[in-house]
Amino acid sequence: MLEFLILAAVAAAGYADAPGWSALLGAGVITFAGWWRKVQLLRRHPRVPFSTKMTTYLVVSIVINLGFALASYLGGQVLRGWLDK
Numbered sequence: 001m002l003e004f005l006i007l008a009a010v011a012a013a014g015y016a017d018a019p020g021w022s023a024l025l026g027a028g029v030i031t032f033a034g035w036w037r038k039v040q041l042l043r044r045h046p047r048v049p050f051s052t053k054m055t056t057y058l059v060v061s062i063v064i065n066l067g068f069a070l071a072s073y074l075g076g077q078v079l080r081g082w083l084d085k
Helices: 003-015 020-042 052-084
Strands: none
Touching: 003 020, 003 052, 020 052
């Protein structure tokens, strides 16, 4: 649910014509929020080492979250363009 709230904030940033790096910031926050729980579970017993499979999941989730954040940002800008006419 937190991810949807962050995407809504990124869309609002796009609507407000904020700089494009706000989409990158939103993608970073979404990734951090999603992986915070997973990294904490790695520290509990039984300890599981960080594997190449987990690294692949991390990289893919960063790319996917970046796509969602950019889509939200552009959606906010498109909405602003439609409403300004």
